[in-house]
Structure formats: C-alpha cells, structure tokens
Amino acid sequence: MAERVVIDPITRIEGHLRIELEADAGKITDAWSETTQFRGLEEIVTGRDPRDVWAFVQRICGVCTSVHAIASISAVENAIGSVPPPQARLIRDMVLASQEVQDHVIHFYHLHALDFVNVAAAAGADPAAAVDFARQIGSTWRGNTIERMTEVRDTVEAIVSSGQLSIFTGGYWDHPDYRLPPEANLMAVAHYLDALEFQRSMIRIGTVFGGKNPHPNFLVGGMACTIDQERSESINQVQVDDIKKWIAESVDFVRSCYVPDALAIAGVYKDYFDIGAAQPNFFAVGMAGATFAGNPADTPVENAHTEVEAGVILDGDYSRVHPFDPSKIAEWVSSAWYSYSGGDVGLTPDVGETTVDYTGPKPPYEWLADNREYTWCKAPRYDGKPIQVGPVARVLLAYLRGHERTVEIVDDAVAKLGIEIAQLNSTAGRTLARAVECLTSVEILAERTFPEFVDRLKKGDIEVFDATKWEPSSWPSECAGRSFVEVARGNLSHWVRIKSGKVSHYQAVVPTTWLAGGRDAEGQVGPYEASLAGDGQHPLVDPAQPLEPLRTVHSFDPCMSCAVHVLDPDGRDLAAVTS
Numbered sequence: 331m332a333e334r335v336v337i338d339p340i341t342r343i344e345g346h347l348r349i350e351l352e353a354d355a356g357k358i359t360d361a362w363s364e365t366t367q368f369r370g371l372e373e374i375v376t377g378r379d380p381r382d383v384w385a386f387v388q389r390i391c392g393v394c395t396s397v398h399a400i401a402s403i404s405a406v407e408n409a410i411g412s413v414p415p416p417q418a419r420l421i422r423d424m425v426l427a428s429q430e431v432q433d434h435v436i437h438f439y440h441l442h443a444l445d446f447v448n449v450a451a452a453a454g455a456d457p458a459a460a461v462d463f464a465r466q467i468g469s470t471w472r473g474n475t476i477e478r479m480t481e482v483r484d485t486v487e488a489i490v491s492s493g494q495l496s497i498f499t500g501g502y503w504d505h506p507d508y509r510l511p512p513e514a515n516l517m518a519v520a521h522y523l524d525a526l527e528f529q530r531s532m533i534r535i536g537t538v539f540g541g542k543n544p545h546p547n548f549l550v551g552g553m554a555c556t557i558d559q560e561r562s563e564s565i566n567q568v569q570v571d572d573i574k575k576w577i578a579e580s581v582d583f584v585r586s587c588y589v590p591d592a593l594a595i596a597g598v599y600k601d602y603f604d605i606g607a608a609q610p611n612f613f614a615v616g617m618a619g620a621t622f623a624g625n626p627a628d629t630p631v632e633n634a635h636t637e638v639e640a641g642v643i644l645d646g647d648y649s650r651v652h653p654f655d656p657s658k659i660a661e662w663v664s665s666a667w668y669s670y671s672g673g674d675v676g677l678t679p680d681v682g683e684t685t686v687d688y689t690g691p692k693p694p695y696e697w698l699a700d701n702r703e704y705t706w707c708k709a710p711r712y713d714g715k716p717i718q719v720g721p722v723a724r725v726l727l728a729y730l731r732g733h734e735r736t737v738e739i740v741d742d743a744v745a746k747l748g749i750e751i752a753q754l755n756s757t758a759g760r761t762l763a764r765a766v767e768c769l770t771s772v773e774i775l776a777e778r779t780f781p782e783f784v785d786r787l788k789k790g791d792i793e794v795f796d797a798t799k800w801e802p803s804s805w806p807s808e809c810a811g812r813s814f815v816e817v818a819r820g821n822l823s824h825w826v827r828i829k830s831g832k833v834s835h836y837q838a839v840v841p842t843t844w845l846a847g848g849r850d851a852e853g854q855v856g857p858y859e860a861s862l863a864g865d866g867q868h869p870l871v872d873p874a875q876p877l878e879p880l881r882t883v884h885s886f887d888p889c890m891s892c893a894v895h896v897l898d899p900d901g902r903d904l905a906a907v908t909s
C-alpha cells in the first residue's frame with residue numbers, strides 16, 4: 331500500500347519548493363514537484379524603457395542576481411544591434427565567473443554537503459585523524475591543521491552539548507544512512523566554515539565591477555564602471571591587484587579543498603551514481619559563463635568560452651551532439667496555475683503568455699497532487715522533451731565536444747570512482763559535475779579572462795561603453811532579441827520584443843524552471859519528478875526523515891525564486907496562496 335509523503339518546505343534552497351511523494355516498501359513510486367510560491371517580474375517590465383529592464387529582472391532572484399541582468403542587457407543589445415566593447419564583455423565574463431564559482435561553493439558546502447556530512451557526528455572526532463583523512467583524499471587545503479580541526483571540533487561539541495543546534499536544527503542527524511567516519515565529518519565541517527569565508531571574497535569581484543552586491547550595476551552597450559588609473563573611484567591598479575589575489579585564492583580553494591572533498595564524498599556514497607537519474611536529455615550553449623545572443627547558427631559566442639559550441643544530447647545517446655535550435659523551446663502550463671489563450675499547447679518564449687489561473691485548494695492544504703494543476707512553475711520542453719540543464723549538461727557537452735581540460739578532469743574522476751560517463755546522470759553525478767566545472771571555470775578566469783583584460787589595460791584599452799545605439803531614435807521601430815547565458819544552475823534565456831522604444835513583450839526561461847516544472851500535456855513528468863520516481867527504485871527508508879529524496883532534489887541546486895519569476899499582470903498581491 332503506497333504511502334504519501336510531503337516534504338514542505340524543502341530546506342537549504344532559495345525560495346519555496348514542496349515535494350509530494352508516494353512510496354512503497356522503501357522506494358519512491360511517484361513524485362510531484364510543486365512550486366507553492368508565487369512572485370515575479372516579467373510583466374512589470376512591459377511598457378518600460380528596455381535600457382532599464384536589467385534593473386527590474388535582476389530582482390527575479392536575490393541569489394542569481396547578476397546573471398539576470400547580463401541576460402537582459404544581452405537580449406536588448408541583440409534586439410537593437412548594440413555591440414559592447416571587448417573590455418565590457420571581459421568584465422561581464424569575470425562577473426559571471428565569480429558569481430558561478432561562489433554559487434557552486436555555497437551549494438556544495440552550505441546547501442548540499444549536510445545531506446552527506448553529519449555535523450553532530452563531528453563532535454567526537456579525533457582532530458589528528460581528520461588531518462590524516464584530508465591527506466588521504468588528496469586535499470592540500472591550508473586549513474587542514476590539527477589546531478584548526480581541534481578548534482572546529484570544540485565548537486561543534488559546544489553547540490551539540492548546548493542542545494541548541496542553531497543553523498543545524500532540523501537536520502536528520504539520527505538517519506542511519508550518514509556513512510562518513512567521524513574524522514571525515516569533522517574535516518567537512520571545518521571546510522564548511524572555511525567556505526563561508528571564501529565565498530565572501532570571491533563575490534568581491536562582482537562588487538568591484540558592479541559597484542555593489544547583490545544586484546550590481548549594468549549597462550546596455552557596456553558596463554557602468556569606469557577604468558582610470560588616476561582616480562580612486564574608478565577601476566584602478568589597486569582593484570586590479572585585489573582581483574588578481576582573489577582569483578588566486580579561488581583557484582587554490584577549488585583545487586585543494588572543493589574538488590577533493592566532492593570526489594571523496596561521491597566515493598563514499600557511490601550508489602548515488604545509480605540513484606536519481608532524470609531523463610537523459612541535456613542542453614547547453616557552451617561551458618559555464620558562455621553567453622550569446624541571437625541565433626546560435628550564425629551568432630558567435632561572445633566571450634572567452636568559444637571552444638565548446640552549443641549542443642543538445644538526446645535519449646541517452648552520448649555518442650553524438652545535436653545542433654541547438656532555439657525554435658524548439660516551448661513552455662507548457664498543463665500542470666501549472668496559468669492558462670494560455672490558445673488552450674493546452676506549448677508556447678515558444680517569444681510569444682509566451684503569463685495569465686494567472688489558480689485552481690488549487692484554499693490553503694492550508696494537505697495534498698496537491700490529486701489535481702491536474704499543482705504548481706506555479708511552467709514546464710519547458712525542448713523538441714517536446716523534458717531536458718536537463720546545468721553543470722551536468724555543460725560538462726557532458728564539453729566532454730563530448732572534446733574540451734581537453736574537461737576530458738582530463740572527468741576521465742580522472744571517472745577512473746577514480748569506477749563509474750561510466752552515463753552515470754553522471756544521477757544524484758552524485760550532478761554534484762560531481764558541478765565540482766568539475768567549478769575547476770574549469772576558475773582556471774579559465776585565472777588563465778584567460780583576467781589576463782586578457784589586464785593585457786588590454788596595459789595597451790590602454792579602457793573603453794567599456796559603446797554609445798552608438800544608446801538613443802532609442804537609433805533603433806528599429808520594432809525589433810526582437812534574445813540571449814542565452816550559461817549560469818550556475820544552467821541555461822538562462824531572456825526574450826524581448828521592443829516597439830516604439832518600449833518593451834512590448836518579455837519572457838525569461840530560467841534553469842530551475844527547466845528542471846522543477848511538472849507534467850506537460852502528454853503527461854511527461856519534469857526532471858525533478860523523473861529523478862525521484864522515474865525508475866521506481868529511489869530509496870526512502872524512513873518517511874519521517876526523507877533524507878534520500880532531499881539528496882536528489884538538492885543535487886539540482888534549486889532556485890525557486892528564479893523558477894517562478896512571473897507576475898500577476900494587475901500586480902495583485904497573491905500572498906494568500908503562499909501562506
């Protein structure tokens with residue numbers, strides 16, 4: 331007899347996500363991904379000056395801030411024919427890279443690791459054994475000292491014995507499937523705390539170029555910062571030296587701490603390479619940070635990541651990559667609380683509609699999944715198929731495209747773990763892929779993007795804004811544009827139409843929407859749902875402590891604020907349905 335399990339809210343994510351499950355004999359038999367938070371910003375920009383839109387859509391999310399702004403200015407530039415100078419593009423690349431690296435580190439240590447690392451069990455650990463464990467897994471992180479491990483152990487002991495677990499309250503610390511030895515738990519908790527420090531300095535790069543964080547400043551046609559060696563309020567040598575130092579620290583942290591930790595944890599939980607597979611369809615427009623606007627068939631990638639072309643992997647066939655065709659993207663609202671004027675069809679984002687149609691029960695409710703509609707998240711499909719975006723899609727694409735460094739890191743990891751490439755489509759695979767691309771991203775930032783920026787500076791190139799297309803009088807009376815950006819959680823696209831100098835239509839297709847969306851008109855489930863219930867084998871040992879599904883959902887790095895980014899066109903407050 332199937333048992334119904336509700337996890338609401340899913341913790342350690344951005345925003346509100348509810349998962350309803352049916353389970354039988356310790357296995358998940360069905361799953362529904364439910365976004366119960368309604369919010370958003372797309373409609374608010376209609377009728378506005380397209381040059382202002384980035385500032386509004388950046389507020390789609392408080393975590394993925396700069397990425398929406400960059401997607402927006404790129405789409406608007408694509409529509410009006412504006413071309414930012416090379417230095418502005420390099421600055422955007424650095425901002426994207428710092429955001430992505432910070433995001434991946436936060437995800438691994440602060441949002442996901444505690445699914446595998448038992449904080450409470452670190453209390454009894456031997457600091458010397460923790461240092462030994464770090465050495466064994468190849469971690470050369472400078473924090474691996476007996477003094478540091480002792481300090482962290484004493485802190486954890488004090489927290490545990492106080493009975494007030496603070497931020498660690500609510501964890502399933504009694505769950506039998508925490509497998510790490512005490513010294514590994516201690517090492518991981520120490521790195522968790524070190525990562526808190528690290529992420530703060532990493533995001534400073536975006537703060538320097540954007541003036542503040544979160545929500546840095548951007549500009550259609552370039553960047554809003556000025557470069558001037560003579561002025562303290564401009565980007566000058568002091569900041570360039572700081573950025574160089576922060577990038578070096580990032581390379582060190584990712585290489586010596588994050589990657590070895592991710593490999594070690596994946597090795598202990600190796601069965602999770604056979605758990606949590608979603609549909610084996612993937613798409614990405616390049617490596618992390620890849621940005622381009624327009625049609626991938628005739629528009630070159632606009633940044634440093636030119637070596638991996640956009641592509642699509644379908645039906646688990648890892649022997650070939652299909653060309654990416656944006657016209658094959660459509661969003662369905664069959665299971666979502668919206669309606670389309672044309673009925674239950676898929677709409678391409680350039681003509682997408684956002685009409686609220688809440689048909690769910692009045693809260694509080696116990697079970698949503700008996701209704702055909704159960705979420706605020708649309709269901710995007712590519713060529714009619716549910717598809718995975720994100721680090722795993724990008725790493726698979728880069729691997730199949732033969733990107734040398736990716737091939738090297740992946741082959742090494744796959745050999746160490748004794749897994750097949752196809753097993754990257756799994757809970758552990760998504761987490762491993764995130765670490766792999768964090769390393770390639772930080773290396774590209776250190777070895778290519780930043781040095782190129784500095785080289786240009788040395789040659790006197792301080793141009794960060796092109797004013798040719800600034801005035802609306804220089805634009806066509808009607809135009810449309812779009813941009814694709816590979817951000818931390820996956821492919822982000824913004825689609826804009828402009829009429830007489832104002833936005834007439836705007837849509838964003840966000841990574842978490844691709845992944846968290848529900849069933850479409852054909853009844854095909856979304857990737858979260860497939861990962862939990864696709865094969866009927868996903869474990870759920872104790873419905874009162876649903877640790878295993880939490881591991882799988884967290885492996886996607888959900889960002890629900892991004893997923894549900896639409897706004898009631900009348901601006902009505904719909905808070906009642908979210909309470």
Ligand code: CA
Nearest residue numbers: 663664666668
């Ligand atoms: Ca609907």
Ligand code: NI
Nearest residue numbers: 391394889892
């Ligand atoms: Ni977000």
